Amino acid sequence: MAKDVSPGLDYRALGLLCGIEIHQQLDTACKLFCGCPTKHREVEESNFEFFRYLRPSRSELGEIDRAALEEVLVSRKFHYKSYDTTCLVEADEEPPREINSEALQISLIIARLLNMRVVDEVQTMRKMVIDGSNTSGFQRTAYIGSEGKIETERGSVGIGVLCLEEEAARIIEDRGDSVVYSLDRLGIPLVEIGTAPDIVSPAHAREVASYLGMILRSTGRVKRGLGTIRQDVNVSIKGGARVEVKGVQALNLVDKVVEFEALRQVRLLEIRTELGSREAAVDGALWDVTELFAETGSKVISKSLKMGGVVLACRLQGFAGLVGRETQPGRRLGSEMSDRAKRAGVGGIFHTDELPAYGVTESEVEAVRGLLGAVEPDAVVMVTSSRDRAEKALQAVLVRAREALAVVPEETRRALPNGCSEYMRPLPGSARMYPETDVPSVVITEEMLDRLQLPELFLARSNRFGREYGLNAEQARVMAASPNYQLFEEIVVKFQVPSSMVVRALETIPIELAREGVPISNLTEQHHKDCFGLVSSGQVAKEGLVDLLRSLAEHPDWEASEAAKAAGLAGVNEADVEKAVQAIVARKADLVRSKGERAAAPLMGLVMLELRGKADGAIVSAILKKEIQNILNE
Secondary structure (H helix, E strand, O other): OOOOOOOOOOOOOOOOOOEEEEEEEOOOOOOOOOOOOOOOOOHHOEEEEEOOOOOOOOOEEEEOOOHHHHHHOOOEEEEEEEEOOOOOOOOOOOOOOOOOOHHHHHHHHHHHHHOOOOOOOOOEEEEEEEOOOOOOHHHHHHHEEEEEEEEOOOOEEEEEEEEEEOOOOOOEOOOOOOEEOOOOOOOOOEEEOOOOOOOHHHHHHHHHHHHHHHHHHHHHOOOOOOEEEEEEEEEEOOOOOOEEEEEEHHHHHHHHHHHHHHHHHHHHHHHHHHHHHHHOEEEEEEEEEEHHHOOOHHHHHHHHHOOOOEEOOOOOEEEOOOOOEEEEOOOEEHHHHHHHHHHHOOOOEEEOOOOOOOOOOOHHHHHHHHOOOOOOOEEEEEEEOOOOHHHHHHHHHHHHHHHHHHHOEEEEEEEEOOOOOEEEEEEHHHHHHOOOOOOOOOOOHHHHHOOOOOOOOHHHHHHHHHHHHHOHHHHHHHHOOOHHHHHHHHHHHOOOOOHHHHHHHHHHHHHHHHHHHOOOHHHHHHHHHHHHHHOOOOOHHHHHHHHHHHHHOOOOOOHHHHHHHOOOOOOOOOOHHHHHHHHHHHOOOHHHHHHHHHHHHHHHHHHHHOOOOOHHHHHHHHHHHHHHHHHHOO
16 A cells, blocks of 8 residues: 655545546547547647637626636737648637547446446537637537446545546647647547545545556557646645646656645645734735836846836735745745736736845835835735736735635646646636537437447456466566557467566567667567567577567568578577587686586576577576586586
8 A cells, every 4th residue: 555645644634635537538530529630740830820819708697607707817819720630620610520429439438447327318518718728718528427436445436527528729838918729639539537535645646546547548548648648636624625736747746736735725724823813914005116116136127117017016914924934845825926916917926025035125125115014024015017917916916815814715726747736727616617509419328338348457457467377566567558468468378488578579678679779660560479480489599589579670571580590590409509508618617617506697698699599598508507517527
């Protein structure tokens, strides 16, 4: 059982509630609502570009989602790069087609593997997203199933929801007031799996994420590689709030994300308590302190002023020392205020818990404090930018300061590479979902579900490989997860060769050859079968597999026997092996007399080097031991 990464926190006492959402791209021939291929493109290949401005709309109940509303506080222009592999559907200039039947079938298989209750009819919905990642301003998503569960070392974990949805556009560049997206990724089929809040610790979260990833890979029909799978983690503690940390790319970060979010909420509750004891307050007044920095040596402020900017400040009564209080490793309450300010398009904030710094002097700090009437227990926050942006940024800081007095805010945060997180937007509500009228529903029948062919799970396959073929745990794990697992079984059964030898030939030798620059992509399944045919018949020793595979990779049109001959791997008979061994032992007789039987290891290397894979190692070893004993018996 994995250990928790933060033994200092008692997660049971904290009342930790945690759930995971897995987003996995499916490996289908075309996208979810059009016939375009699911192909990655280089930005330089784009043959057309357009732009959009997006705005929120009201739900059927007349409500506007709070996350969507915050997006329009700063008007941003969205640029989209399209290709000859994208169409008018991605550009939102043409209605979507029917839902991809291949993607639907894969999602139903996943639902069955997760023991879920599948819906009778798949309805597609629109989920409002106006950060520019969807040209339409919404993401299409279809509800597939619910009420599933998986078993873990720490008990059952419920699977609350499985959805089939379209992947968002890929962000290329964030320019502050505009964002560039690539449409090659938009529309790739994606499954979203959401667990119940049954996860009890960081280590448990990692175990659950690993198990769900295993199930997805077991289908053999999901995309692999960086960016094709993402984990979102939902965390709350007693007295805190539900926070969603999005975009956890690596499995080994999941436990860190849970640990650091629980820690963040603990620290924010401590800050709230201390603010209460100080009777802290936020008055909301904004002060123009530009004149105090007319002769400043701060490069950041000076540059802003030269471009027509201003310096605005606000007073946070009773916040001194707490704006700079650490909430996560390397991040503070001031970092959270800065995250909010950056949403308005500024570069960040200055606050008195860290000043003087950044070229701002002690006298400038005292002048600002004097103008605002800030006494020793108070903190001052400053922003420099255009007046409009500076005002919006400081208003956002004031909102975060008021939250610090009362609550841990519900919000969506972005995972950082070290497991910490930064603010993205408020947690979305139900007001962003409404029906998709352009995509017809799909009735799910019992006959359709009965026709599904469920795959063997990696864990079951790994256990079977160890049991049936004698592989050790690591070999079985590697081979079970390999795309070559069927070829492995076919070769072992057909040619009756050692299973560990086949694992090495399929998984290890190609990596070694690739490092030498050998074009291993030329090797086919038939090449491997032919190689083991020669080994099985004794025409090539197993020690010659590396040279044989190298020869075939470099000359893929050759027959295996032809490649073996070219590589000098034609087998030698036992008499020739005996002659070669006798000659080497005779030359190294002094070594044999001084080391005795321990001379076998260095002499074995010399013999195998001379024979170059032409003879089986077991035969060579037996003859060598006999010849060494003959010398010792003289």
